[in-house]
Amino acid sequence: MFVKQVPDSAAKITVENGVVNWGDAPLVINPWDEYAVEAALLLAEKHGGEVTAYSLGDENAKEALKHALAMGCQQAVLISDPALANADTAAVARALAAAAQKDGADLALFGKQAIDWDSGVTPSMTARVLGWPALSLVAAVPALDPAGKTIKVERAIEEGRQVVESRLPAALSIVKDYAEPRYPSFMGIRKAAQAQIPSWTLADLGISAPANTVETLEISAPPAREVSNEIITGDSPADIAAKLVDKIIGEGVL
Amino acid sequence: MSKFFVFIDQFKGQALPASWEVVTAARQLADQAGGSVSALVFGPEAEALAQTAIHYGADEALACADATLSDYRPEAYTSLLAQLAKEHSPQAVLFPTTTRGRELAGMLAIDLESGVLPDVTAINLQDGKLVATRPIYAGKLLAKVVCNATPQLLTLRARAFGKPAADSSRSGSVSSVAAALAEGDIASKVVDYAAGDGRVSLGDAGVIISGGRGVATNPNLTPPAEITDAKEKEIWLAHQGFALLTELAEVLGAAVGASRAAVDAGYVPYAHQVGQTGKVVSPDLYIAAGISGAIQHLAGMRTSKVIVAINKDADAPIFKVARFGVVGDLYELLPALTQAFKERLNK
Numbered sequence: 001m002f003v004k005q006v007p008d009s010a011a012k013i014t015v016e017n018g019v020v021n022w023g024d025a026p027l028v029i030n031p032w033d034e035y036a037v038e039a040a041l042l043l044a045e046k047h048g049g050e051v052t053a054y055s056l057g058d059e060n061a062k063e064a065l066k067h068a069l070a071m072g073c074q075q076a077v078l079i080s081d082p083a084l085a086n087a088d089t090a091a092v093a094r095a096l097a098a099a100a101q102k103d104g105a106d107l108a109l110f111g112k113q114a115i116d117w118d119s120g121v122t123p124s125m126t127a128r129v130l131g132w133p134a135l136s137l138v139a140a141v142p143a144l145d146p147a148g149k150t151i152k153v154e155r156a157i158e159e160g161r162q163v164v165e166s167r168l169p170a171a172l173s174i175v176k177d178y179a180e181p182r183y184p185s186f187m188g189i190r191k192a193a194q195a196q197i198p199s200w201t202l203a204d205l206g207i208s209a210p211a212n213t214v215e216t217l218e219i220s221a222p223p224a225r226e227v228s229n230e231i232i233t234g235d236s237p238a239d240i241a242a243k244l245v246d247k248i249i250g251e252g253v254l
Numbered sequence: 255m256s257k258f259f260v261f262i263d264q265f266k267g268q269a270l271p272a273s274w275e276v277v278t279a280a281r282q283l284a285d286q287a288g289g290s291v292s293a294l295v296f297g298p299e300a301e302a303l304a305q306t307a308i309h310y311g312a313d314e315a316l317a318c319a320d321a322t323l324s325d326y327r328p329e330a331y332t333s334l335l336a337q338l339a340k341e342h343s344p345q346a347v348l349f350p351t352t353t354r355g356r357e358l359a360g361m362l363a364i365d366l367e368s369g370v371l372p373d374v375t376a377i378n379l380q381d382g383k384l385v386a387t388r389p390i391y392a393g394k395l396l397a398k399v400v401c402n403a404t405p406q407l408l409t410l411r412a413r414a415f416g417k418p419a420a421d422s423s424r425s426g427s428v429s430s431v432a433a434a435l436a437e438g439d440i441a442s443k444v445v446d447y448a449a450g451d452g453r454v455s456l457g458d459a460g461v462i463i464s465g466g467r468g469v470a471t472n473p474n475l476t477p478p479a480e481i482t483d484a485k486e487k488e489i490w491l492a493h494q495g496f497a498l499l500t501e502l503a504e505v506l507g508a509a510v511g512a513s514r515a516a517v518d519a520g521y522v523p524y525a526h527q528v529g530q531t532g533k534v535v536s537p538d539l540y541i542a543a544g545i546s547g548a549i550q551h552l553a554g555m556r557t558s559k560v561i562v563a564i565n566k567d568a569d570a571p572i573f574k575v576a577r578f579g580v581v582g583d584l585y586e587l588l589p590a591l592t593q594a595f596k597e598r599l600n601k
Binding site for chain 2: 009010090127132156170176214218219225231233236241244
């Protein structure tokens with residue numbers, strides 16, 4: 001399963017000369033990835049198997065991996081190579097796919113997106129590189145047969161709930177409905193603190209640097225919005241409501 | 255001549271409204287670039303949807319109603335998209351930013367050795383290339399990005415490119431195309447489906463009424479005696495509060511949203527969550543009731559055109575982004591607001 005290290009969602013994010021800054025806010029495991037870690041652990045507990053957490057990034061990303069280890073993952077691997085410094089999502093997907101293949105994974109689990117670049121395409125892209133079915137927005141796995149190489153998932157799609165059967169191996173993106181992520185245990189935290197996390201380069205993965213096609217030209221702060229605040233007061237709720245409705249209708253948004 | 259492909263996202267033969275926004279945006283790009291727009295329509299009702307795409311501005315449509323595409327399955331859809339892109343060499347393939355749109359854009363990028371620019375809110379044509387602006391960190395920053403491969407693959411955020419207008423007198427050719435994969439080549443199968451509650455979805459909504467922790471704090475209500483558990487009492491209270499939001503939402507044809515705090519407290523399902531770890535929305539009108547305005551929530555709704563905040567705490571950060579604010583009790587104000595809208599809108 002794959003995790004990413006991101007600034008805390010409460011961070012005040014700014015940019016200066018194209019460099020993103022999150023002040024003294026902590027780096028944390030991407031909140032959506034915690035659901036994927038939980039799903040992976042539950043599946044391994046029920047059906048057997050081991051859970052390895054992978055993260056692509058610099059040394060900082062080891063913190064996200066330690067969090068995954070503290071939650072109960074058996075192994076963690078950092079994928080780190082200077083050639084991946086400005087990797088776009090396609091390049092990231094090719095590196096993650098190589099890692100899944102190297103370890104002979106049957107299932108690849110992802111959070112649905114990362115809260116930094118909000119792309120939401122890495123899970124399906126990785127699936128495509130691997131040639132595996134992409135099963136997204138998975139809220140439950142009612143059946144998994146590792147020997148028979150089949151899986152049945154329940155997807156929380158915008159239109160409702162959909163049950164999909166698929167062959168294994170497969171790549172899943174997990175949504176919040178799956179299960180509340182467990183807190184790292186005291187023993188888990190100790191184990192994670194002592195864990196040696198191997199670092200793999202592209203050469204270790206047996207691939208050359210994937211081509212980058214997406215180029216970031218500029219990062220900027222959004223234009224400040226001039227909001228003229230107006231507090232509506234009145235003699236009674238009905239009076240306030242009537243005034244507010246007039247104001248809203250006056251804005252021409254209905 | 256540059257050709258712009260537009261993928262029409264549909265579910266069970268119904269197109270998602272965001273698809274027509276993308277056709278409209280592609281039309282403008284094609285007019286600027288001196289190019290054409292081709293709509294790609296797969297699945298049930300493909301031919302009818304193809305005609306609608308032409309009414310919204312496509313020059314032609316490629317339609318495939320093959321049974322293997324009846325249910326959306328990413329492999330089957332991607333393979334056909336890749337095949338058509340190879341045959342027609344479009345300059346760009348544009349998708350709506352829906353779950354399916356994002357997924358397909360990503361997978362197609364792998365097949366075509368290109369990259370994807372997801373969730374784009376603005377496009378400039380520069381030297382024949384599409385330079386896209388996309389919000390990152392839930393809109394706390396903007397990134398200007400370009401894809402240096404062809405075709406360029408973009409997903410366009412709903413409601414960012416203006417309202418589409420159909421012209422039923424427009425005509426264009428519709429070509430039927432064959433599926434790229436046979437049933438036996440597709441690894442997954444949809445075996446069951448249960449429709450959701452059918453309410454307006456957050457992404458498409460022009461108006462959103464959201465509730466936060468405050469909806470569970472009505473001092474004038476007493477939960478029934480048979481509820482003894484404190485947590486259940488709180489949820490009962492929250493449900494009464496959200497019922498008021500829902501009544502107002504029905505009058506305005508609005509979607510119901512919620513803050514992360516309200517979702518985490520178990521008041522409403524996650525599908526309603528607005529914010530950095532929920533849905534990022536941009537409606538014309540956003541009414542926040544009992545929401546204090548944590549930075550994660552503001553990130554998810556601050557680009558709404560008109561924001562109205564109702565909160566008892568006059569110092570709540572939500573008031574800083576609100577065009578109109580009411581410092582008061584949502585339990586008193588929401589029913590009055592529902593009534594006032596009913597009268598003014600003759601409902």
